[in-house]
Amino acid sequence: MAVFGGATLGSISFSSHLFDQHSCPLKLLPSSSSYRNSLLCVVKSFSGSATADTDRNSDQSSVLSASDDAGPSRMSRDWKMAKAYCKSGDTFEGEVEGFNGGGLLIRFHSLLGFLPYPQLSPSRSCKEPQKSIHDIAKTLVGSKLPVKVVQADEENRKLILSEKLALWPKYSQNVNVGDVFPGKVASVEDYGAFIHLRLDDGLYHLTGLVHVSEVSWDYVQDVRDVLRDGDEVRVIVTNIDKEKSRITLSIKQLEDDPLLETLDKVILKNSSTGSPSLSSNNGDAIEPLPGLETILAELLQEDGIEAVKINRQGFEKRVVSQDLQLWLSNTPPSEGKFVLLARAGRQVQEIHLTTSLDQQGIKKALQRVLERVP
Template identity: 70%
Template sequence: MQIFTATLGTFSSLPFLPHLSAGDASCIPPIFSPLVNPTNFSKYTPKFPTNKLSYYTAKVSVSGNANTETSVSGVLENSSDSLSPEAIRQARRSADWEAAKASSDSGLIYDVRVEGFNGGGLLVRFHSLVGFLPFPQLSPLHSCKEPNKYIQDIAKGLVGSLVPVKVIQADEDKRKLIFSEKEAAWSRFSEQVNVGDIFEGRVGSVEDYGAFVHLCFPDGLYHLTGLVHVSEVSWDLVQDVRDVLLEGDQVRVKVISIDREKSRITLSIKQLEEDPLLETLDKVIPKDGSVPSDSFNSSTSNKIEPLPGLETILQELLQEDGIDDARISRQGFEKRVVSQDLQLWLSNAPPTNQRFTLLARAGRQVQEIHLITSLDQGGIKRALQRVLERVP
C-alpha cells in the first residue's frame, strides 16, 4: 500500500481560522483561543496576491491492484481579469473536496498533520481543508505508549506531528471530512495476523459483552485491536467480565477468527489454557497413593444418591443422539473441598468398546459416570456442552 503525504507547509494562524468556519460544527469543532472569537471568522481573511493566477491543481494519485492512477484536478483558467481571494479559496477547496472523495473511494493512506484538538478528537490538515480525527479512531499505538496519560494530554503531544490516516467520510455538502488512523493501521498490519497466532496484549476497555485487547506486534508497538468475547475469557462461567479483566491488564490471547471485510479480529484467552472438560481422571483422583485406597467404593448406581443437579444432566444426555446409557458406576471422597459447585470432566482416553467415562465432583464427593455411546471423544464433548446449555 503506497502512502501519500498531504501537507501545505507552514502558514500563519489567521489564514487557518477561515477554513474552520467552512466545516460543520458537529464534525469539526473550533479551537478556542483567548485572542480570537471562534464564532466570527469572517474578518480574518487571508491576504492573497492580486496578480493574475494561471491555474491551481490538487492532484491525488490512487494506487490499486491494477497499478492504475487517477487524478482529480481543480483548474482555474487564465483570465483577463484578476481573481478575487474568495474565488481562489473556493476553487481550491472544491478541488480538495474532490481529492478527499477520491481518497475515500480508493482507500488511500495519507500522512496528515495534526493542527490541534478538542474534546472529541484531533483537527488535521488535508490540503486546504481541515478534517476531524475522532479519538475512537486513533490507533492504540498512542494510548499503549503512554498508558498513564489522559487522551487530551496525548492529543496535545501529537500537535504538529504527521499521522497516517484514511478518509472514511467526505461530504462537501455537509462539510464533513472524517479520518481514521485505525483503518490505516488495519491496511498496514492486518496481513501479519492469522488465525491461530498468539499475541501479547493489553486490555484497552471492558464492556458487558467482552474486552477489547490491543495486540503487540514484533516491533514492540500496539497497532491493532481485537475482541475477547465474554464466552472466551475463561472456561469458568463469567457473569461480569470486570471480575476477570481490568483496563491495562497484560494478557496472552489467541486469534480465533478474522473478518477482513469488517476489519475485525476475534480473540480468546481461555483457548490458551487446558480445557477442564478434558482433564484426566488421574488429575482429579490421583493413583499415586495420595488418595486412600477406599476413596472409591463399588456401590451400584441405584444405591448412590446423584450429586445435586447430576440426575437432570444424565437424563438430558440420554436425549442426545449416539448416547445409549449414562449411569453412575461408583463414588469416592477427596481429602479436601475444591468447590461446592457441580463440576464435570471428560476423560482424555477415547471411548473403548463404546464405553466412556465422565467424572462429576462437588465438595469432597466424586462420582464416576459410565456412558454407552457410539460417539467419539469430540462428539461426546459437544453433546455435553449442549446439555449444559439446556440445564439451568
C-alpha cells in the same frame, strides 16, 4: 441457555465438543462481539473562513470546515474524492489542524475530517502513558498522520478518519494465529477487554479483543473483576479477520484447560479405569447433577438407546462454568457402551450409555432430547 453445536435449544448448556484420550477437545470460538462504534462526529462545510472548536474540555463533536477559497463546486469535488478513498481503502497523509474533546481535526483538501481519539494508533498513548490524551493531541498539531477515510457522508457532513486502520495492514502482516504477545489492557467492556499488542519493536501498534469467555478458565461474571485498564497481560492470537481489520485474542488458552485434568482422571490414557479422585458407583446411588436426570430419562425414550447409568463422579479444582454441559467421548465403545461426561460447577459425572447408535446418532438423539427439555 442450552447450546448444541451453536444452536439455542433450552435451559441447559450442551457442548458438542468431541475429545479423545490423546488430544485436547475441539473448541468452538466464542461468537464475535461487536466492536465499539466510537466514530460519531458531525462535519459542517461551507464557503467562507474556517473555524474549529478546539476547546479540550468540550464534548461537542461539531467541526466547522472550509478553506478561504473553497466554493461549493470544490467542496462537492472533495466530498466525491473522500467517498472514493473510503471505498478503495487507500491511505493519505493529513495535517492535524487542531483538536477538541473527542479527537483530532485533520485537513482533507477543503474539508476538515474528524479522527476520534480511539482511532489513533495505540503506540501514541502507550509510548507516553503519563500524558493525557489531550496533551498528546497538542503535540500532534501541525504534523501529518497517515489516515484512512472510514465514513464520508456529504449529506450529514460526516468525514471520519482513522490512523489505526491506516497502519493495520503494515503491522498485521507480521501477526499470525497462534502467536503470543505481551499486551496492555486498553479498556474493559461488559463483553470483554481490548488489548494493545506490543510488537517486536517494543511499541503497541495493534489492538485486539479478548472476549469475556476467553479471559479465564474460571467462571467470570464481570471482566472488571479480573482485568483493569493498564494491566499487563500475555495473549495468544486466535483469529484474524483481515476484511474487518480485527484480531481476536485469548488469555485463558495460554493455560491448561482444567477440564483435561478431569478427563484424564475419568478416562485414563491407558484405558484403565479407576482413580483415587473419583468415586465408583458400587451400588451407592449418585445424585444426578441438576437437570441431568430429566435429560437421561428423555434419552431412554430415543430409539437405539438401551440403558444409561451414572458410573462415577469427581470434582475439578475450580469452577469453570455453572451451566450443565455434556461431553461425548471419542473413545471406542466397549461392549456397546459409550461414555458421556456431565459437568456443572466443580462436579463431573461419568455416564455409561448402552446403545446401538454410533457417535453421530448419539449426538442427534441428544439434540432431539434437548429440544424437548423445558
